[in-house]
Amino acid sequence: MNVKTTDSKPELIIEAGRAERQYWQDLWRYRELFYFLAWRDILVRYKQTAIGIAWALIRPFITMIVFTVVFGNLAKLPSEGVPYPILVFSAMLPWQFFSNALSECSNSLIGNANLISKVYFPRLIVPVSAIVVSFVDFMISGIILLGLMAYYAYVPSWRILMLPVFIAIAFAASIGAGLLFASLNVKYRDFRFIVPFITQIGLYISPVGFSSSIVPEQYRLLYSLNPMVGVIDGFRWSILGGDAKLYLPGFALSLGLVLLMLIAGVVYFRKMERTFADVI
Template identity: 80%
Template sequence: MVNDQAAQRQELLIEAGRTERQYWQDLWRYRELFYFLAWRDILVRYKQTTIGIAWALIRPFLTMVVFTIVFGNLAKLPSEGAPYPILVFSAMLPWQFFSNALSECSNSLVGNAHLISKVYFPRLIVPASGVIVSFVDFLISGTILLGLMAWFNFIPSWRILTLPLFIAITFAASIGVGLWLAALNVQYRDFRFLIPFIVQFGLYISPVGFSSSIVPDEWRLLYSLNPMVGVIDGFRWAILGGQSQIYLPGFILSLVLVLVLFSSSIWYFRKTERRFADVI
């Protein structure tokens, strides 16, 4: 009788791994939840839309048209030896990936508050799944670039083989900034109003509609403090070939900043993660 009462009083305690090794093991154990969240967000994004995934094509295509008219036809800016639409779209791809990831990650924890407050799992899964959703949009938008290459009869050089490296750097930049914003948005909800401004402002200060080569040499290193400058230059170097060149000091600076953002974001996210369920 006593044993039965003791058994009834037993409680199941679910807690996070107390060591870093246990935490990363938990990430692997909860991989099915990661797949589920990513797939759910992909379905929700296009559910009950009239033209479905075409929305992932229309927005970057129209932005490319506007930038081509303004910077290519009216301002007559250099195109690094490639058709101007391809110059623009080779930058639109990483920028769209990065900006979408910020929007998805920043609100991911607040949007899944019902899940976070009830059950334990590594919270890193939530914003990471948002980056995957943005990567799907990136792949869909890539078909426009292929279409532009076919239309202009543009054949990339061997440099295109290095494109996965620059995609990986874009992943690191997206996760780095996304984790910072996701964690800060839990603590300070004002960030949800600041993020659209950051995305819009970043579009104009990044070399999306123009080549970074037009920036004066004495300002290029300072300009590279924007980590997306090195990412975009890397994409153009890989896709355009020919006259496209990477400003090496600026690219190294951007790469270092991306690595700092990535490592510091994981540190800050892990530091604040245990309080998410209480604050959210």
């Protein structure tokens, strides 16, 4: 950051490091800022709430109950040989993580406008640190899944060892989509209304309350154009074991779209990053 004096008044110039090629090294240099922002957001999220961190358990639990009643008890949809609550909640985990991360990420730059407009640091730190809050919720919500497995005496198979791979894919999807919407939200404030609509619609068009195996075979590849289909199917495959099957062509398509979204998100964010301090 430099201060240049003109004939009229001092002018504040925010510059990105010593060289553009050092941007990614700057991410490491500013790692303490990343820790601070993530920890601050975690504390603020549940500050002055009556039941605090329990909100991370209540919302997915109630959603699971509603989906179990509607799709499992009333519609009598197949459960792939496992109790329907476990089928639903194994999908609720990645979906809740993605939707929360998208919401937090898209508003992160606006919420830190004062910081962004005053000092230089790699702006990528802000939306990525916001995703950490959603990951904390994800870990807390996992307690419900463990409780359901204990209640139904359900023991996962060796596939559970593959779960970290699908968590990483969920992270990639969250970061890619989050960076895109965070950048767009700075330039077009309409996106603060669009993101809640996307997450609400996405909950019902993604296989959260039902298994993607009920989709007719001829449409399954088309259905996998929703990147979260592959992520959710991967979670179910690793957690449920048994009759749960992974539709490999659809998973490959979803994985390709997640990687494409991640690359597009990073590239577009870096392209727009220079203008954030001016328009925010």
